[in-house]
Amino acid sequence: MASRRRLLRSLLPFALLTAGAAYAIASWNWCGRWETRPPALMLNTRAEGALKVGAARVPLQPPFPVVVAGYPPPRPEASQAAPAPHARAVVVQVGEVRVGLVSLELLSVTANLVEPLRLRGAELGINDVLVFATHTHSSLGGYDSRLVAQIAGTGRYRDDSLSAVSSAALEALRQAAATLTDATLEVGEAREPGFVYSRSGGEPPDGVLTRVVFRGASGPVAELLLLAAHPTLVPRQHASVDPDYPGRLSELREAGGGVVLVLQGAVGNASVAFNEGQGVERAAAFAQALSGLVDKAVPSAVPGPTRLALARAEVALPRPDSSRLVPALTRAAGDNFLCHSSARVAAVNALALGPLELLTLPGEPTMGAGQVLLQRTGATRVLGLSGDYIGYVDTPEQVAQKAGESKRQYFGPTLLERLGAAAQSASEAAGFTREP
Incomplete structure (x- = not known):
């Protein structure tokens, strides 16, 4: 015992020196x-004239088993998707200007996802592509190579995760560009402040939902739903990849025709105040409630x-x-x-x-x-x-x-x-x- 104490005392200066050196290096x-x-x-591009719109949705195919993104470690791994996350795309054309909008049911999007989409878009005659994440905290991770992202939310980087997301996004964009058809524009708005609250003070979220409808000759081609509410309803420890309420809301609305993109607004401090059910049941119930709010956002035609x-x-x-x-x-x-x-x-x-x-x-x-x-x-x-x-x-x-x-x-x-x-x-x- 005495010899062990002498050994520890002899190592203490070395340990302190090592710790000090490490601190100095890290603090440089x-x-x-x-x-x-x-x-x-x-x-900078602009045009005015007749509107054409194309839209598509493509399932994301996670390379199972895959980490569930959205929270600090430890993170669960999922071996299935229920329901499946999707990539959705809308291409809007006026005159010679084409713009692509791509929504991914992920926690976030990064430059290594966006740049290939813009290059592919250019090959399809698309001037530029805007890429959005629904910000679901229960979808697949592993697609972001940045260390801070891996630690804070998306988990260990894997080439096959990035490839799965990129492939779905590229295919959705390609299909949308291939289905351009004459369309009209309609816009509506509804508000339900009781659906959201501020989790951290500051200016409270307003509960506004903006509805944008692109209508073709035979019905809706696509819709954009703009709102702000954190998709954190699916439990942290969950064995399935899950798109939370945005994916469920899109699927509910798509039953009426067209492809529906859910885009997050000023979501930083906006949490869901809806409390019917627990976990995935709560996510499904909130999607149903939001679908009712969409119905109240009766769109008006925008004259050309x-x-x-x-x-x-x-x-x-x-x-x-x-x-x-x-x-x-x-x-x-x-x-x-x-x-x-x-x-x-x-x-x-x-x-x-x-x-x-x-x-x-x-x-x-x-x-x-x-x-x-x-x-x-x-x-x-x-x-x-x-x-x-x-x-x-x-x-x-x-x-x-x-x-x-x-x-x-x-x-x-x-x-x-x-x-x-x-x-x-x-x-x-x-x-x-x-x-x-």
Whole structure:
């Protein structure tokens, strides 16, 4: 026993030295120079005239067994899908301008999913493709190679997971582009604030559902349902990959014809307040309730000609800031970890479709952040989880107070200002007509 104590005492200085060296190395500024520059306009296309629309849906085929994404570890592995997640695509054409919208029943989308879709879209004559995640927290993971994503939500990266998602998305886009037909545009809106609540304070979610119908000669070709409510109804420990309420809502509405895409709005602090049933039964019941809300959003026809415009502005992101995520002692190491996995630029899109003027962001804006962007640009709606994933986006006031969803925000208090500058540039280029 005495010899063991002497050995431990002799090793203690070495252990302390090793720990100190590791701390010093981890605390070194590995981020390097973080670029700052104004927004750059990367895309600007517009047309006005007759509307054509094509749509398709394709099942995702997970490479079972596959990790269930959505929560920190430990994560369950699933060996089946019930119901199956899907990739859905709508291609909209006015004149010579074609825009693709792709919705994936996943937690998030990333650049390694989006870029191949844009390249494939170009081959199909599509000017650009906007890719969205429904943000379900019970679908397959493994498709994001970034370390912070693997740890925080999507699980260990696997080439076959990425390939499965990419294949379904590409096929849905191809089928949608091949089925273009004459269509008219209809828009409706309904509100049910009782369906949602703010899980973290700040500006409460408004419960607004916007319904966009593309109607062909024989009925609906496609619908877009825009709302904000976190799809976290399916239990964390679940043996099946599950699309949560967005997938169920799409399937319910598709029974009436057409392909239905569910797109998340300012979802950062929007949680579901609907409490009928538990787990998958709750997800199914909420989808039914939302379908009833869709019925109340009676769409009105938008007279032609149809306006279609898309502009994209890219802006440098502020340096990652882990001060709200980790203890002060490990702040430098936390910053280094985020720098290794974080994007250095973000793209904001401005899409004008008839009377709708939509902003799309690569993260989870809160309702407060969304309102700031609406006021700055005059947009109709803000859509999140598009094109990439940069985490939560909250207001500078919440960041300064370390409150709300800013406690999960990867970047510092200037994040919303940077994105707002890009949104303003894109919205002006797209010809948004509403006054900010």
